[in-house]
Amino acid sequence: MTTRCVRCIIWGMYLDLPGLEAFIAVAELGSFRRAASRLGLSQPALTRRLQRLEAVTGAELLDRRAQPIRLTATGTALLPEAQEAIGRLRAAIRRAVDPDRGQRIEIGCLPTLAVRHLGPVLAAHGAAWPESEVVLHESSATEIRAMLDANRIDFALAAIGAERWNVERVPLFDEPFFLVLPRSHRLAARESVAWAELRDEKLVSTHAVSENRRLVDAALDQARVPTTWRVEVRHLATAVAMVAAGAGIIALPASALPEPLPPGLATLRLLRPALTRRVGLLSPRERQLSPAARSLMAAIVTALRRVPEAALRCGPEAAARPAPPAAPRRGRALRPASPHG
16 A cells, blocks of 8 residues: 555544554554553444544554554554554544643754754744644755745755745744865865865766755856766765865855864865855745744744854854954854844
8 A cells, every 4th residue: 555545544534543543542452352452442433533544544454463553564554653643643533622731843953953043942832822733844955945835834054055935934043155175185285165166076066956055056157067866865964974085165155054064174264255145044935833833933033143153153162162353264154144134
């Protein structure tokens, strides 16, 4: 049974909540007797519910000859979808009965931004909204935009790009790009490097549809540097590992730089052009946010508009050092963007 068929059984015209509830109980407990006790049913009543559900699927869901009872292949495909469906329905009922409690918030977020910025904000939100549930979808910018288009998430923390008309944007800060390279590299002793100087370098790239890749490609085109991608990866941690192994060098925005920087690696500010990435909150215009979601959005805006300028100017290692009395050596600091961009 395919996942699509499973979803049709759960959400289509044959929705059988009592049968799904009985199936989940037997699957989790491995016993008709214990499942009937959990649901407050007699065993014959439980069996009838399961038989009706199996009539809908057209296949057996349980191997009744095994002890404890095991799932068939169809049952194995159905179980996680059924558990998620019932869980979402219960959460929806809980929210409808008491909208100030038990609110589920679904957020899309670039993994690097989640690791660097969201932990303290979510901890404070949990203390203020103890019944709230936050689901964090750590995805690429492309996947986040797809979730926004489908109205599957309340809002997202991501790089702002060419958003569709139905997505609202709240800019938070702009961050520059840095070159990550081995300390043994010929450029490593420098404080900055122009994009044109990367003409003959072996470059490691993020995924072709990522927002970072789009920005880097644009900077290389502006500097008239032909792209010479030697390694392309999906995850930034993998990209940094490739650089550490000597497979090439990579351009990353400040918040994507590892903290602390792995031994043997260095970072240089990339200039001419001085490429920046704008980070902000994205949300579907027509989505009605719960009080808990609005509170969390406001907390993220407050926290991220205070991102230390040293971290944006010189990378994560500089944020922990006191600001020097003289003017910064790596160029003018970039101030967080205004609410209106």
